[in-house]
Amino acid sequence: HVDRADQSTSPHTTAYNGARRVLTGNWVGASTVPSRSLYPHQWSWDSAFVAIGLRHLWPLRAQRELETLLAAQWQDGRVPHIVFNPSVPLAAYFPSPDFWRSSSEGAGCGAPAGTETSGLVQPPVHAVAAWLTHRADPVASHQRGFLRRVYPRLVAWQRYLTGARDLGGHGLASIVHPWESGMDNSPCWDPPLARIDPVGSDTFHRADLHHSRPADRPTDLDYGRYVRLAENYRDHGYLDRDCGHPFAVEDPAVNALLILSEHALAEIAGALGRDPSDHLVRAEELTTALVKRLWHAESGQFLAHDVIADEPIAEHSAAGLIPLVLPGLPEETVRALVATATGPRFGLGVSTRMVPSYDLTGHAFDPARYWRGPAWFNVNWLVERGLRRHGELALANELRANLTRLAASSRYAEYVDPVTGEARGTRDFSWTAAVTIDLLA
Numbered sequence: 456h457v458d459r460a461d462q463s464t465s466p467h468t469t470a471y472n473g474a475r476r477v478l479t480g481n482w483v484g485a486s487t488v489p490s491r492s493l494y495p496h497q498w499s500w501d502s503a504f505v506a507i508g509l510r511h512l513w514p515l516r517a518q519r520e521l522e523t524l525l526a527a528q529w530q531d532g533r534v535p536h537i538v539f540n541p542s543v544p545l546a547a548y549f550p551s552p553d554f555w556r557s558s559s560e561g562a563g564c565g566a567p568a569g570t571e572t573s574g575l576v577q578p579p580v581h582a583v584a585a586w587l588t589h590r591a592d593p594v595a596s597h598q599r600g601f602l603r604r605v606y607p608r609l610v611a612w613q614r615y616l617t618g619a620r621d622l623g624g625h626g627l628a629s630i631v632h633p634w635e636s637g638m639d640n641s642p643c644w645d646p647p648l649a650r651i652d653p654v655g656s657d658t659f660h661r662a663d664l665h666h667s668r669p670a671d672r673p674t675d676l677d678y679g680r681y682v683r684l685a686e687n688y689r690d691h692g693y694l695d696r697d698c699g700h701p702f703a704v705e706d707p708a709v710n711a712l713l714i715l716s717e718h719a720l721a722e723i724a725g726a727l728g729r730d731p732s733d734h735l736v737r738a739e740e741l742t743t744a745l746v747k748r749l750w751h752a753e754s755g756q757f758l759a760h761d762v763i764a765d766e767p768i769a770e771h772s773a774a775g776l777i778p779l780v781l782p783g784l785p786e787e788t789v790r791a792l793v794a795t796a797t798g799p800r801f802g803l804g805v806s807t808r809m810v811p812s813y814d815l816t817g818h819a820f821d822p823a824r825y826w827r828g829p830a831w832f833n834v835n836w837l838v839e840r841g842l843r844r845h846g847e848l849a850l851a852n853e854l855r856a857n858l859t860r861l862a863a864s865s866r867y868a869e870y871v872d873p874v875t876g877e878a879r880g881t882r883d884f885s886w887t888a889a890v891t892i893d894l895l896a
């Protein structure tokens with residue numbers, strides 16, 4: 456810990472204080488919005504990253520963030536990707552609650568009756584966030600029974616993913632919509648999305664374009680396909696077994712975070728005096744499946760697998776580097792991932808300041824457009840942890856310095872140009888602030 460009193464004007468202090476201001480401003484009473492303008496509800500994996508930052512400032516608020524999200528969990532175990540705030544006007548975000556109609560259409564899956572949510576999920580970072588939040592103030596956590604209350608919910612969430620969502624039959628979780636990856640318009644989804652007939656762009660109204668430059672966002676054609684897939688899921692009651700998912704992909708980042716969360720559940724079980732071995736066995740089995748199914752030695756990284764076409768998706772995105780965050784990977788896999796991160800596709804420490812979301816040399820690379828090239832702060836926080844875990848300290852330190860500097864200079868941008876660091880998307884973005892706090896604390 457750095458003595459902040461002695462460093463009142465240092466860039467470190469400025470970045471930390473700015474990040475605290477963002478998290479203060481985006482707190483809405485029982486949770487945090489990703490952005491006051493663009494995303495005025497609660498998002499699932501955003502809240503996990505937010506808790507990881509909040510725990511350094513207000514540990515009870517971090518617990519509350521996760522509890523609010525988990526209170527909207529469905530009885531089948533899914534943690535919805537958006538929990539809607541009923542006081543926000545419907546027109547503020549598309550698709551709004553009247554599109555998802557979770558409390559009625561999702562009733563067969565045990566969607567809550569009193570809260571409106573989406574029917575999709577997002578990457579499972581929650582057990583990791585819960586464990587880190589507990590560790591920030593174990594006494595207060597224990598007094599409130601935090602772990603005891605969240606543990607069964609987190610277990611049910613993980614089991615939903617390894618159960619109903621094992622659509623490929625190899626033990627890995629599948630996503631059924633690009634929004635579930637959190638990396639909405641990644642070029643990885645172009646091949647499986649090409650099979651989806653888009654709805655007309657005159658049938659919906661995008662609220663995002665009121666708050667962000669169209670060149671920084673997905674296209675109307677992307678949205679036409681997102682809407683088609685979400686409608687299909689809803690119209691089948693969000694039942695995975697009935698819906699004949701037209702889009703099903705095993706994503707390396709989602710599965711790596713699932714495994715990391717299983718390790719966190721082992722820690723939580725241990726802290727609760729329970730036997731952690733079931734979680735450790737599952738983590739090991741999932742790691743074996745991940746490497747067997749998604750590792751591509753010739754690419755030097757993991758690739759997503761299209762479950763419907765039953766083939767790997769030959770696009771290189773940062774999702775394929777995120778398994779670096781895991782313990783228990785084969786040593787040659789770790790070495791190859793570091794070589795890929797620092798090689799021509801991602802340029803870390805050479806041509807980029809942060810890992811781009813997509814291959815710099817790829818045909819679809821665009822340094823401005825959302826998940827098709829810009830660098831994202833949560834992704835880079837995961838890469839930083841992975842580099843540090845595997846002893847790449849110089850690279851990790853450089854990435855940490857770049858990340859915290861760019862967060863402040865971009866006014867906590869949603870994403871930045873990976874080469875120039877120019878701010879993109881919205882500003883005062885919660886997870887950008889949260890991971891900055893975590894790296895500076």
Ligand code: 2M8
Binds near residue numbers: 636638
């Ligand atoms: C973005 O996704 C939402 C849909 O969920 C959107 O574009 O409207 C993604 O960047 C996603 O990863 C993120 O969780 C969400 C809120 O920050 O925004």
